[in-house]
Amino acid sequence: MTTTETIIEVRGLGKSFGSLVAVDDVSFTIRRGEILGIAGPNGAGKTTLFNLITRNPFGPDRGEVVFDGHRIDRLKPHRIMRLGLARTFQKETSFAKLTVEQNIRLGGVYGAGLRGAALQAAIEATLEMLELAPLRNELAGSLPVFQTKHLMIASAMVARPRLLLLDEPASGLNSIEQADLQRLILRLRDSGTSILLIEHILPLLFGVSERVMVMDFGKKLTEGPPSEIARDPQVIEAYLGGKAMENLHAT
Ligand SMILES: Nc1ncnc2c1ncn2[C@@H]1O[C@H](COP(=O)(O)OP(=O)(O)O)[C@@H](O)[C@H]1O
Ligand SMILES: [Mg+2]
Incomplete structure (x- = not known):
């Protein structure tokens, strides 16, 4: 249900590339003034999710997005931007x-x-x-x-924008710069912009997010306050299982 308290509601969003389901039935909402974090190993579908929401450069195969009371999942990318939804890219x-x-x-x-x-x-x-x-x-x-x-x-x-999507803004930054970025993200939020933040640097992600959603293999694994997410066995498995360990240490 969309209320005036909700800036965006994503329902059952999905996208396939051939037989690969890059984003698989993902649903979530963000409240006005909230920072929602997204964690997940490389290839989890995080950037694709941003692409689907902004339709930049491509939209979803399945699902709905309601932004500030408007259905936006079939709009052109520039129309979505004009409604107040902006993004940055993983590569600067x-x-x-x-x-x-x-x-x-x-x-x-x-x-x-x-x-x-x-x-x-x-x-x-x-x-x-x-x-x-x-x-x-x-x-x-x-x-x-x-x-x-x-x-x-x-x-x-x-x-x-009323909602800003940030895709791994801290990658390639040293720890002092990361701390600066953390303060900046909070300032942006305090200026009235809700934020959806993908970030591999977990101390930063957990430090700014009210809630964190974890993705793996295109699916939403779980969602909750950072303190709970950090202790979630599924999350530890997704990060610590197999090659995902590298992601924790990626800079
Ligand atoms: N344009 C595309 N064409 C084909 N496969 C893609 C495309 N974009 C992403 N993928 C695949 O979708 C999966 C999710 O990718 P991505 O969303 O970039 O993951 P993340 O941002 O979580 O690292 C990966 O397996 C990736 O190779
Ligand atoms: Mg990515």
Whole structure:
């Protein structure tokens, strides 16, 4: 059931690639102002789930998504974005030959249809929030990985999304940068954006999420508060069984 307390409800979402069921009957809801974490070994279907919700670059074979009262599972990706749902990508992406500010501007124009004074005000607020103001005239391609990740988040946040999907934002960051990112994610949430966060760095994931959902082999294994998830035998098996052990230590 969708209520005004619910920002998104996903019901029975599924996607197959040939005989591989990459996302298998996944359902969950996120409350307004909540951070829902997603954990799971490589290949569990986490990124595919983001693709299906945003239809960027492809939508689901099965299931429904209700975002802020709208059925979005058959809408075009840009329509979904305009309703206030933004994502970042696992591999940092930016327009390398444009400046930081120009990259953020594109996010405001295409993500939210902003222009003129409203666009500039959103850009300024985003540069401040993501601590990119001193770098506004730098070429995106010249930034270190930490700032590149901030820029990707800025390009999504400039549209003032009500829900932000973050795909492994901490990968490749050192522990000081991870702690910074943890604070940033909480700031984004406090600014009024609900967050769905995929993250391999479990201390970060457990540190920011109200609830964590664990996926394995395309399925939702379980969901609960971080303290319960960390002790769940199924979760320990998914992570500690076989090759999944590597994921705990991946940086
Ligand atoms: N476009 C695609 N075509 C074929 N198989 C895909 C495609 N995208 C993902 N997969 C497969 O779906 C499964 C889930 O992948 P993914 O969602 O990227 O996992 P995760 O993000 O949890 O590591 C993997 O087996 C992957 O190889
Ligand atoms: Mg992934």
